[in-house]
Amino acid sequence: MASADQVPFDDRGLAYGDGVFETVLLRDGKPVLWPYHRARLHQGCRVLGIELPADAELDACLDGPADGLEVLKIIFTRGSGGRGYAMPDAPRPRLLHRRTAFAPAVERWSGVDVCLCTLRLARQPTLAGIKHLNRLENVLARREWQRADIAEGLLADTRGNVVEATAMNVFWREAGAWWTPTLDACGVAGTLRAALLEQGRVQEALLGAETLIESSAVEQLFVGNSVQGLWPVRSLLTPSGEPLRRFAEAAGAWLQADAHALLGYPSLSGEN
Structure with missing residues (x-):
């Protein structure tokens, strides 16, 4: 080599x-x-x-x-x-x-605001899941917001399904269970996500962007990766900062505790 x-x-x-x-x-x-x-x-x-x-x-x-x-x-x-x-x-x-x-952004473990980017990810099943070097979609999406109070941007694919954030995976709570988007057409399969799936702590499903915005069935939302841990989402905004919806308090949820245990980070007290 x-x-x-x-x-x-x-x-x-x-x-x-x-x-x-x-x-x-x-x-x-x-x-x-x-x-x-x-x-x-x-x-x-x-x-x-x-x-x-x-x-x-x-x-x-x-x-x-x-x-x-x-x-x-x-x-x-x-x-x-x-x-x-x-x-x-x-x-x-x-x-x-x-x-x-490195030091993680500990202040974001209690909650962040994120935006829904306008860029749509191309669907290419051959490359789905892998972390290849061509990340131009993520670069362009990250240009969409400049506000310091927006911590991340969510990305949907060309069919309108939420796939990931620009540098993190997505997790949501619905009907008492935790879910993460199916990544069979695009997106990066994060290592923390893989560990939580293997442990049976989350399941895969499709999540439409409209459902995320409009449905109260999506109770709580997280973004996270194997470096920063899990950030609970308080509010979903447009890239310019206009509100789309708020989510229930999620800091201290057992999913965050499980994820942080895998990374050696402390957990916040919360639900069981």
């Missing part, structure tokens, strides 16, 4: 988004939810047809002094070369990684 401190001009990840990445929470040097991150990276490589990284190479990304909370970002591209979109004859995948100190 090839590696470099700087990405060369002909790297296919830079030119075409031809690769995958992971963002991993490290606690005293130990990766949180590491089996899920490794599995998603491997799945992304299989979908894209990139040679899987050796376990020793991935483990080497974890080497370094262990000190408190950090975030490890791993980028794995097909490497350099190829004429246009054509694959190089003998690609040498490139592995890049960096660790940075």
Whole structure:
């Protein structure tokens, strides 16, 4: 496998988004939810047809002094070369990684406001779930709001189904159970989401954007990921800040407690 401190001009990840990445929470040097991150990276490589990284190479990304909370970002591209979109004859995948100190936005564990973005995600089942390097939809969606009081933006697909937030997955409570959108056509299958699904704490279902706005059956809403934990949503707004609806208090819900236990974060007291 090839590696470099700087990405060369002909790297296919830079030119075409031809690769995958992971963002991993490290606690005293130990990766949180590491089996899920490794599995998603491997799945992304299989979908894209990139040679899987050796376990020793991935483990080497974890080497370094262990000190408190950090975030490890791993980028794995097909490497350099190829004429246009054509694959190089003998690609040498490139592995890049960096660790940075981190502190979660603890103040958002008690509640946030989010907006519903106007951008709609394209449906492409082949790429659904994997964390590939082409995130232009998320970049454009993030441009839609500038207000400091909006913490995240929700994204629906071209059929009007809520899929995810720009950098987080979505969870909602309905009929006494917790749900997360089905990701069979687009969206990133987060590692915290995967762990909660495996434990049976959440189930998958479709959630229409109109239902989210209009139906009182959707009682509570969360956004979250494996780095920040779960943020309960107080209000849903337009990108300009106009109110769409409010949700019932969700800070301290058992779903947040379960998620934070997986990440090693404290939970807020709340429902049982």
